[in-house]
Amino acid sequence: MKLWQKLALTSLFFVVLAVQLTQFYMLERNFESGLRREKEQALSVHESISASLVNRVVYERLRRGKFFLDEEEIDAVLQSASQGDGLDTPVTVLKDGEVLCSADSARFSAALAAFPGLLQQTAAPGTGISAVCSGADWRAVLLVSPLELNVGSYRLVTLHDVTHIYEELDRGLADASWTGLLIGAGISAALVVLLFVLLHPLRVSVNTIREISGGNYALAPKPQGSDEFKTLQKSINDMAGSIREREDRLREIADSRKRFADAMAHEMKTPLTSILGFADLLRIKRVVTDEERRDFASMIVDEAKRLRGLSAKLLQLASTDNSQLDLADVSVETLFLEVQSAMLPALVRRGLHLETAQRGAVIRVDRELFLSLLYNLVDNAAKASPDGGTIWLVQGEVDGHTVLSVIDRGIGMKPDTVRRATEAFYMEDKARSRKAGGAGLGLSLCDDICRRHGARLEIRSEYKKGTTVLIHMDVAKPEAAPPAPAARNAQRGQKRAAPRDAGKHRKAEGRRRA
Numbered sequence: 001m002k003l004w005q006k007l008a009l010t011s012l013f014f015v016v017l018a019v020q021l022t023q024f025y026m027l028e029r030n031f032e033s034g035l036r037r038e039k040e041q042a043l044s045v046h047e048s049i050s051a052s053l054v055n056r057v058v059y060e061r062l063r064r065g066k067f068f069l070d071e072e073e074i075d076a077v078l079q080s081a082s083q084g085d086g087l088d089t090p091v092t093v094l095k096d097g098e099v100l101c102s103a104d105s106a107r108f109s110a111a112l113a114a115f116p117g118l119l120q121q122t123a124a125p126g127t128g129i130s131a132v133c134s135g136a137d138w139r140a141v142l143l144v145s146p147l148e149l150n151v152g153s154y155r156l157v158t159l160h161d162v163t164h165i166y167e168e169l170d171r172g173l174a175d176a177s178w179t180g181l182l183i184g185a186g187i188s189a190a191l192v193v194l195l196f197v198l199l200h201p202l203r204v205s206v207n208t209i210r211e212i213s214g215g216n217y218a219l220a221p222k223p224q225g226s227d228e229f230k231t232l233q234k235s236i237n238d239m240a241g242s243i244r245e246r247e248d249r250l251r252e253i254a255d256s257r258k259r260f261a262d263a264m265a266h267e268m269k270t271p272l273t274s275i276l277g278f279a280d281l282l283r284i285k286r287v288v289t290d291e292e293r294r295d296f297a298s299m300i301v302d303e304a305k306r307l308r309g310l311s312a313k314l315l316q317l318a319s320t321d322n323s324q325l326d327l328a329d330v331s332v333e334t335l336f337l338e339v340q341s342a343m344l345p346a347l348v349r350r351g352l353h354l355e356t357a358q359r360g361a362v363i364r365v366d367r368e369l370f371l372s373l374l375y376n377l378v379d380n381a382a383k384a385s386p387d388g389g390t391i392w393l394v395q396g397e398v399d400g401h402t403v404l405s406v407i408d409r410g411i412g413m414k415p416d417t418v419r420r421a422t423e424a425f426y427m428e429d430k431a432r433s434r435k436a437g438g439a440g441l442g443l444s445l446c447d448d449i450c451r452r453h454g455a456r457l458e459i460r461s462e463y464k465k466g467t468t469v470l471i472h473m474d475v476a477k478p479e480a481a482p483p484a485p486a487a488r489n490a491q492r493g494q495k496r497a498a499p500r501d502a503g504k505h506r507k508a509e510g511r512r513r514a
Contacts, residue, residue: 031172039141053078056080279300339371443459
């Protein structure tokens with residue numbers, strides 16, 4: 001059952017109940033008022049009849065010239081007076097508890113049967129005892145009071161008919177049942193219409209949620225209705241917008257991961273195919289000259305190195321989001337010197353020059369991870385630069401924050417390449433990139449490292465004129481807190497172990513070549 005239907009039925013119940021109770025209360029009040037009025041009138045008539053009977057006895061005593069009348073004479077006078085035509089109210093006179101005369105003996109008998117102890121009650125002179133008695137089709141007020149005749153024990157009993165009061169009450173109750181139901185139904189119908197109008201914004205909100213659950217996140221109806229409904233609809237629209245943004249983001253991530261997986265499979269397949277091909281030639285070829293063996297082995301070694309470099313880049317790229325940063329204050333001068341020392345052999349082979357310029361700034365970074373960032377940027381600049389060119393590594397200040405720049409005058413990039421340069425495996429000229437030993441992961445890794453440090457990577461490039469990569473430091477909060485001391489020690493142990501392992505590898509390779 002819908003909400004408006006529940007509210008309508010609930011309203012109908014309470015409205016009908018309220019109308020009925022109100023009508024019953026008013027009828028009860030009117031009935032009590034009418035019955036009290038009838039009792040007062042009955043008492044007035046009773047007192048009048050009592051005074052009339054006493055006066056008749058006095059009149060007879062004076063007419064006969066006696067000081068007192070005996071009981072037989074009084075009985076005769078009372079019987080004659082109670083049966084007179086001038087009385088509209090049935091009268092019964094009792095003497096010593098026995099009926100002396102009665103104008104309506106049937107009703108009197110029914111009244112005494114309903115209140116058997118009434119006649120045994122005593123009342124002070126001038127007062128009376130009253131009760132409401134009823135029969136099969138009548139109701140009356142029964143009044144009993146003593147007659148002050150100074151002889152015997154006489155009581156006057158009158159029955160004042162109040163049947164019409166109870167009949168009016170019964171008719172009112174019957175009419176109230178129908179009128180209450182009709183009035184309640186009318187008010188409930190008006191409430192249903194009002195609820196239907198007032199709850200229209202809620203129906204719109206429900207339909208919006210249903211559409212959103214079906215995948216229509218672009219639906220954003222204009223808030224309407226009361227302030228509560230407007231707040232609800234605005235919250236629903238905000239929720240739909242947030243879901244839409246998250247869906248777009250997840251779709252982009254899924255597409256990016258698919259492209260990443262496809263490119264990774266392609267990049268891994270190429271060196272493996274070469275390695276397997278040349279190794280198979282060495283296996284199946286019966287006669288292999290020394291020159292062919294060296295050529296085949298060189299190709300295998302080159303492809304294996306490329307495969308090792310690719311796997312290392314992939315591992316580093318995957319670990320940047322999971323590893324914690326070991327942040328420390330490091331001078332830019334120290335970083336530049338380490339980059340210059342590490343890159344010097346590779347740059348000398350091609351006749352390239354690395355020029356540095358810095359202002360003595362100190363930045364808070366993860367030393368090893370940030371050095372990897374600078375190595376990648378300088379390596380990319382070297383791959384893009386012509387032999388004998390110059391690469392600049394510069395530190396400056398822009399808008400109050402430190403900016404590190406890597407500048408080359410190499411091949412440069414086209415605008416579309418600049419926009420997609422940080423995508424994993426993206427390469428504008430794949431043949432040239434592979435020839436230079438690239439896999440399209442360097443700038444993607446650099447962008448992740450910058451993001452983790454709260455920095456921003458900016459690429460400015462002009463095709464065939466050169467590229468400038470800027471690292472804007474301290475533009476956001478770093479994404480991870482420093483690791484615990486045990487974790488830092490373990491990381492330092494791994495970093496110290498790596499050069500020793502590399503040295504052992506170089507010694508073993510030298511022995512093999514010898």
